[in-house]
Amino acid sequence: MTKRKATVFRPTAFSFPYxxxxxxxxxxxxxxxxxxxxxxxxxxxxxxxFRQVFTEPETLRQLGQTVGIAxxxxxxxxxxxxxxxxxxxxNPFNKMAILALLFVIPMWINFMxxxxxxxxxxxxxxIGKSYTAAVIGMVYDFFPYMLLPIYTVLANMDKSYxxxxxxxxxxxxxxxxxVTLPLSIPGVVSGISMMFMPIFxxxxxxxxxxxxxxxxxxxxxxxxxxxxxxxxxxxxSAISFVLxxxxxxxxxxxxxxxxxxxxxxxxxxx
Amino acid sequence: MNKTSSRLYLVIRWVILxxxxxxxxxxxxxxxxxxxxxxxxxxxxxxxFTFRLYAKLFENTKMLxxxxxxxxxxxxxxxxxxxxxxxxxxxxxxMRKKVKSVVDTASQITVxxxxxxxxxxxFLLMIFLRDSVEIPVNFSxxxxxxxxxxITTPYVILTVAPRLQQLNPNLLEASMDLGAGxxxxxxxxxxxxLAGAMVSGFALAFTLSLDDFVVTNINSFGANIDTISTxxxxxxxxxxxxxxxxxxxxxxxxxxLAALIIYNVVKNKxxxxxxxxx
Numbered sequence: 001m002t003k004r005k006a007t008v009f010r011p012t013a014f015s016f017p018y019x020x021x022x023x024x025x026x027x028x029x030x031x032x033x034x035x036x037x038x039x040x041x042x043x044x045x046x047x048x049x050f051r052q053v054f055t056e057p058e059t060l061r062q063l064g065q066t067v068g069i070a071x072x073x074x075x076x077x078x079x080x081x082x083x084x085x086x087x088x089x090x091n092p093f094n095k096m097a098i099l100a101l102l103f104v105i106p107m108w109i110n111f112m113x114x115x116x117x118x119x120x121x122x123x124x125x126x127i128g129k130s131y132t133a134a135v136i137g138m139v140y141d142f143f144p145y146m147l148l149p150i151y152t153v154l155a156n157m158d159k160s161y162x163x164x165x166x167x168x169x170x171x172x173x174x175x176x177x178x179v180t181l182p183l184s185i186p187g188v189v190s191g192i193s194m195m196f197m198p199i200f201x202x203x204x205x206x207x208x209x210x211x212x213x214x215x216x217x218x219x220x221x222x223x224x225x226x227x228x229x230x231x232x233x234x235x236x237s238a239i240s241f242v243l244x245x246x247x248x249x250x251x252x253x254x255x256x257x258x259x260x261x262x263x264x265x266x267x268x269x270x
Numbered sequence: 271m272n273k274t275s276s277r278l279y280l281v282i283r284w285v286i287l288x289x290x291x292x293x294x295x296x297x298x299x300x301x302x303x304x305x306x307x308x309x310x311x312x313x314x315x316x317x318x319f320t321f322r323l324y325a326k327l328f329e330n331t332k333m334l335x336x337x338x339x340x341x342x343x344x345x346x347x348x349x350x351x352x353x354x355x356x357x358x359x360x361x362x363x364x365m366r367k368k369v370k371s372v373v374d375t376a377s378q379i380t381v382x383x384x385x386x387x388x389x390x391x392x393f394l395l396m397i398f399l400r401d402s403v404e405i406p407v408n409f410s411x412x413x414x415x416x417x418x419x420x421i422t423t424p425y426v427i428l429t430v431a432p433r434l435q436q437l438n439p440n441l442l443e444a445s446m447d448l449g450a451g452x453x454x455x456x457x458x459x460x461x462x463x464l465a466g467a468m469v470s471g472f473a474l475a476f477t478l479s480l481d482d483f484v485v486t487n488i489n490s491f492g493a494n495i496d497t498i499s500t501x502x503x504x505x506x507x508x509x510x511x512x513x514x515x516x517x518x519x520x521x522x523x524x525x526x527l528a529a530l531i532i533y534n535v536v537k538n539k540x541x542x543x544x545x546x547x548x
């Protein structure tokens with residue numbers, strides 16, 4: 001270091017502390033998950049944990065229910081957020097800067113307090129702990145995260161495409177489905193990915209708003225670690241590993257969709 | 271479109287927006303209103319207007335300590351994340367393309383991964399360090415600060431990196447050619463240019479930390495540390511949250527709202543001044 005002082009220091013070295021932290025606190029834990037997932041109670045290599053994941057009816061039911069809740073809540077949220085984003089990006093609402101802000105402010109408020117507030121209101125109007133309440137909770141919690149990417153895409157969209165479509169004789173409905181909607185797909189994909197997978201971990205919402213039978217898989221994993229009982233770590237890690245694979249699959253699908261829409265001629269295919 | 275139908279269209283759009291706004295804010299509004307009532311739960315008979323819950327809040331040591339923990343973890347981890355994320359962004363900025371894409375991918379792991387998996391990864395790491403490596407560590411406030419730093423740093427990088435790309439690429443080199451050491455170059459040349467992005471990064475890291483539940487919940491098993499999130503969660507699941515949570519919520523809503531309004535007013539003002547200059 002001292003000999004060639006002038007040339008030895010590279011600015012890339014500024015990232016070394018971060019790289020060390022990432023290695024210890026991100027990479028090593030993932031390796032540990034892998035190790036525990038494939039380790040039996042005797043310490044040897046085994047597939048038993050995975051066998052248990054795919055044969056235990058309770059876990060399978062919870063996985064299935066998680067996918068169901070995630071799909072349903074994401075769909076409902078999208079069906080509400082898209083029109084709102086579309087309206088906010090349209091004239092004259094796009095000139096009211098503070099209006100769009102009002103819709104995303106809840107993002108900055110602690111989500112547990114928001115869920116508490118929502119739960120109070122729902123039980124006031126007679127909706128107790130139930131599957132429905134849990135789905136409402138998901139939609140309420142993730143709404144700003146769904147809205148923001150869609151709104152950003154729609155607000156920054158080049159309006160001349162829409163004008164061209166209208167000039168060429170397309171009706172407003174045709175213009176929406178053949179121009180606006182295809183162009184906004186990246187925002188929609190980003191909104192869905194901000195919601196779909198995170199719901200798998202949102203056991204706070206199902207525990208607080210759902211009934212006994214309503215749950216997401218995150219609750220199962222949490223309960224396996226809660227007791228600091230070594231015996232259940234392998235099983236918990238195996239479920240986590242399955243989630244890891246799922247995250248990758250969902251991401252690849254999302255990327256593929258975005259790439260396809262970007263490749264398609266601007267304005268989308270019929 | 272003729273005049274009446276376009277007016278009707280405008281009215282419909284207003285109605286949709288207002289309906290959604292009501293759905294978003296009604297729960298918060300009810301909490302605020304009922305923070306001035308001693309009713310057991312929202313929707314009960316209101317009774318007299320009172321500040322009793324606010325008085326009770328300052329006597330509830332458990333709730334106050336949860337608030338204190340939340341703020342300590344948030345502020346300290348956001349400070350760490352800002353330092354770590356900014357230096358990382360500078361370093362990554364000067365990496366060769368191939369190395370850069372690897373590091374970028376690695377930094378995205380905790381962002382895209384299911385939070386529960388990240389949380390139990392931290393948990394397993396602690397067990398590993400404590401029981402296998404036999405380092406005298408355990409679940410504690412410091413552990414929560416570290417885990418929050420790790421999950422929020424990528425967001426600081428994402429905030430600072432775009433600003434770096436706008437800077438003159440030769441800035442750091444010029445400074446070092448002129449004889450400043452790497453540290454001095456970083457502090458006197460790079461950081462002043464990045465100050466704005468660093469503030470945004472800090473704010474983002476802070477809010478993400480305040481909002482976190484899953485990582486905190488799993489990594490405080492047995493540590494007996496509560497943040498606002500875990501406190502409310504266990505309260506609702508067990509015998510119910512003390513009523514003074516409504517007072518605390520109201521204070522938090524008002525503070526967040528005020529901070530956001532001030533931030534946006536300042537931002538708009540600056541944008542206008544810049545527009546004037548240009």
